[in-house]
Amino acid sequence: MLHMGTKGLYLKLSFLALFIFSVSAINSQDLKPANLFCDHMVLQRESLVPVWGKASPKEVVTVTFAGQVKSTKADKYGNWMIKLDAMEASKTGNDMTISGKKEVVISDVVVGEVWICSGQSNMQFSVDRVPEAKGLIPFAENIRSFEVERTVSLQEKEDVSGKWSTDYPNSAVAFSFAYFLEDISNVPVGIILSAWGSSSIEAWIPKDMTQELPHFKTIMQEFDYDVDTKSRITEILNKPNGWSRQDDIFLRRQPNILYNAMMKPLAPYASRGLVWYQGERNTRYLSGMPNVTKDNWFHRVAGMKEYGKILNKWILRYRKEWQNEDMNFMIVMLPGYGEGTVDNPKIDPESPTAQSWAWMRESQLKVLDLPNTAVANTIDLGDIKNIHPTDKLPIGQRLALLAGKKILRNDIVVTGPIMKGVDIEGNSIVVHYENANGLKTTNGNAPSGFWLSDESGEWKAAKAEIKGETVVLKSPEVSNPKYVRYAFSGKPKVNLVNSMELPAYPFRTDQF
Template identity: 30%
Template sequence: MQKLFVTLVLLACTGYLQAKVVLPSTFTNNMVLQQKSKVPLSGTATADHPVKVTTSWNNKTYKATAGADGRWSLQISTPSYGGPYSITFDDGETLTLENILIGEVWICSGQSNMEMNVNGSNGGWGQVYGYEEEVATADYPQIRHLMVKHTTSATPVAEAAIREGGWEICSPQTVSNFSAVAYFFARNLYKKNGVPIGLIHTSWGGTIAEAWVSGGALKTMPDFKATVEKNEAAGAEAFKDNNPNRATALYNAMIYPFITFPVRGAIWYQGESNAGRAYQYRTLFPLLIKDWREKWKNPKMPFFFVQLASFRDQKENPDESDWAELREAQAMTLSLPNTGMAVAIDIGDAKDIHPKNKQDVGNRLALNARAKVYGEKVVFAGPVYQGQKVEGGKIRLTFKSPDGLVAKDGGALKGFSIAGADKKFHWATAEIQGNDIIVSCPEVTAPVAVRYAWADNPANNLVNKTGLPAPPFRTDEWAGITINNK
């Protein structure tokens, strides 16, 4: 009898000692938490058992009790940026997360040009320009990177699939694995502000935008309502092939797990896979942004994106272009507040859909953040077309450009075409007059419309004095080649 009693006591003690708190995959050593926010902490422990959480930045202990299913949750307030700190979880056995920073957290998403890491190994895409020097100088321990694995789901999932190791500290030994665009974005901000940066990198090459939108939001668009309802009815069966290019598949698995994790904003590089449906993107892309803002319960959440870079061979004569129409849809999305766009037509590659100059892309995104989030008085965008006026056989274009208008190489402006009522465009001469540009062509004596950089890989050299390029534009509203594509 005494032996049985001792055995039961030992079993009870063993169970107690093994009652170790289990945390979500996103909570690891080296993580970054959003400053001045309320961060939800949750996990599992022994059912009906008390859990204590102690944060080193204020030496305060918070208490929760695991439910019958073992789950517990609470919220903690974070201070202004700083660290390193620790968080200790105790339900009889302690678990401590070390080297935690408080700073600014950014969601980094999209397709392959966001996914491309610094050494290009994750897609065989090649190294960024100046790779060896970039790696050697990447000593920024206050920049951290969390990589989300490629996963899909028919329904929203609470737990993200995270690459082994969790949050990584930026160093010459680790930076090669970082999203290149996200890293250069973070580096620019950190150099300016000195605030720790956390990058949640959740992207997948070749993916369509609707895969990143919630089912509830997509059902408000007639183009997607039936598809979403069909997938919902089929459930997991519809997603068993792990195909990422299904409506909601990536939102459910790679965005939804983070919507309770406070972030400062989002950066996005996507569009290539939706170019054939550019007119649809005019509605779809703003819907994605509004959807994320609603899910994060932050209607003013900053959202900065990259306009498609130039790609494919240049054409001899002006022509229609689905990539130009997609860029137009992206530019139209700037009508949403707290958005910004990094123009990239000047740094693309005719032969490579993954251009290696990711430094300028990240820096241009950072300029938007510095101006619109952190209030710095900095030029963050190139010249923006405002309107046109026909003056005889010429057209005068007006621009918003506080930093002036110049030709990047100092020569004649390139990439302008002009058309009359017949809608046939001809290459044109363009001359700068202050903040206006005068466009003309001997073959078009009664002009009605002008286009600039309207091609997959357009000639272009209109910039401001800072060197930021003007985005492509057109003054006409004639139906494009993707208008009926669904």
Template identity: 35%
Template sequence: MKLPLLALATLLLHNSLPVHATIRLPALVGDHMVLQRDTKVPIWGWAAPGEKVTLTFQGKTYAAVPASTGKWQVTLPATPAGGPYTMTLRGQNTLTIQDILVGDVWLASGQSNMELPLRDPNAPKPNSYPVVVHAEQEVAAANFPQIRQFTVKKQVSNQPRLESEGYNWKLCSPSTAGQFAAVPYFFARDLHQHYKVPIGIISSPWGGTPAEAWVSGEALKVLPDFQAKVVEVEKQTTPENNDPNTPTGLFNGMIAPLIPYAVKGIIWYQGESNANRAEQYRTLFPTLIKDWRGRWGYDVPFLFVQLANFKETEPEPAESDWAELREAQALALTLPRTGMAVAIDIGDGKDIHPANKQDVGHRLALVARKVAYNDKQVVAAGPTFQSMRVTGNKVQLRFTDAGSGLQVKGSNGVLKGFAVAGADKKFHWATAKLEGQQVVVSSEAVPTPVAVRYAWASNPEATLYNREGLPAAPFRTDQWEGVTHGKK
């Protein structure tokens, strides 16, 4: 079928590399950028096909010849942390990039809890966005010129885009910090203060979006639930799309153009928009992780925030789609070089956007130190269920990641949030006690227990921690059919 001339022209404009007689660079490559240390770093751009392009960095000059498409690429050798440096590119024109730092670069993506700004009075925000705790004091103290953020412009596309617009690299200062995404800022601050190296954040989230919007069409088509939807998207004759919920649309518009910019790792905070399809997320989320890693060409550390507590508390044990989504997130930890920050104790039952972003960023930074920086001494997670043993009407629970020991927090020293069930699958609140490095639970209503759940609710009461102050991850020992079973 022939495309209308206007549609064809639009398609070529957005998805072909136009030929230019002068060197042109992607938005990511510019003044104040942070380059990834200790690894090879690709720098790319466009020029006239066959035009000789040279790039000079740290006293060495590298040459490239654009392909027929006009694209060229140079790979810089591994460089230790440092700067500021200058980069000069020459062809028919000359470009100079100044104030370049070499440190660690992190891509931050997901939905609104990764997007929420520290404090930006000039930016329109949804009425549901709260003010981050102590925002005024945080902004006033944010004098970290070696922390820098590049914000990707929101863009949905039916086909992978070759370029993405952005809002330039901004240095962190009291005059700019309010515009920084809060979770990435606190994450970057922790790492910067600990490792004393520059930290660059590439911020590419979009509030309210589902995970399937962030997966490439090629990877998404492997999943039966999304095959037909992706095919329909790919049939579109123009790349423009205004719906951020479109499967693969945000990968095409906001992730594909960032590749292959070298990164230390990825932080991800998303899942609220997929909670009603939590069982599906068990497959979808690992697909996203493996897809992005395949695009970058290496096992990028992938760290994520488990959904915070939200909604009304339940008086009795009940099923929960949010609990099932948290379980789906935790199952992704079977993939190598992944890590999870638990947030069930720092949410807000009445606001899906909790104001406490400091603890989220800090916990992600602990996970980064463990997973991405290979710090074997850091305690990065709270108690994690390991095994259970039934003795009469009691169940003994063992945990890993107990740190220097288990402890009870809140509820006047009483362990709460545990429920037990017998073969009838009816859960009852349990009495729970610490016995050394174990938790022992029982209920008079369940003489023969077969299953235990902890913090299995949309807004659970978190009481079990390690002595390092990190909460136990929610868990269940059963595999009974949940409320999101079969939902697409």
């Protein structure tokens, strides 16, 4: 009994020593801003700007920048945050001073437009692989970037790895977007690039969303009980000489842990919004979540039909994380591609009924139900055989137009024609459009990509004719047309644009 008592006393003393050491470490920690706050950073104009970091508990911290002097006191854990008042844009770099028991000076800080660019491989796709984008590099000005280190964490991290650079982002889409946005706005543009190839949306979802998303709850329950997977993740992260390609793929195809390491620590850094180019990984199934085997373990993701609902909830959750209900989200529509799902990989790329990416595009367009959202239309882009097409420059241009309208607050048309209604007139259907001034085709031929159906649900190619800002559809094989599908296929042949040369958005009016 004496021995057990001595052992118990020894454990208590050990825990006490550990507690005293931990408290001492917190009490003695040096003043340090979060890693996002470093030389060459870009701050968001016209917005409150949170600045945060660590210090000793109760230490008074003062931030001085652009004529503002703001102070606060760190909490008992040493956490502090100050919010600078909204500022006008400035191309001239200035110092930010953060002072307490010591002083930290951050140099060459400018104020402009900040956007987070995230997603999977097509967002990560390098500038060097797109000659049209690469050719703009010598003309690029006032573009800065912060590339988030690609890593994972089993718990939500407080800080992110990376640093601001005066160089352009190494992403063809992000760079093109920044280039044209800087041209439109004439202010510095800062891109925070946080992307990783083949990642699903589930990889970027915070764990607390298991309460809202039943499929994600199932995924995370399985993940939490999967001791082998978590052990392998820890083992990979601790490798002294880096990861193998197999390790890299294994990490980026897991749920939640990319969010923990690569997105959570970014909040609430002030930004105009987030550009999201992701979805390819979630096109493997039309609907539902498949059972997995040893060979297809990475398929445990939502299907295309469910993606829209998930994406909308995800946006609302991110706005909460950023403490900004007005945070903008711009979605890059998946472009043309000629393969189908895992169950039906070989499809007719122009078929309006195939299990194609058309269903994912329909889901992506559901974000327009939320305020401060936009979808960059890419229906005329892509490659029938290559999931990584090189036509990234038009995507950047269209994103910049969408963002520019929010910045300049003018009435310029920044999207292609959008279907606003249809009328059935005898044996024809008339499609009415908005943003249809100068409605035309790119090649002077009749509009292509339209299909008609009656109550049978059998689809027939339609003959289309432009009349003003409408398109009139007929088919000799459909005497009583009820429904229309436009560009609703994997890789449709489309040519309908407005006077801005922007393509018409895909749509369907049926619910088959």
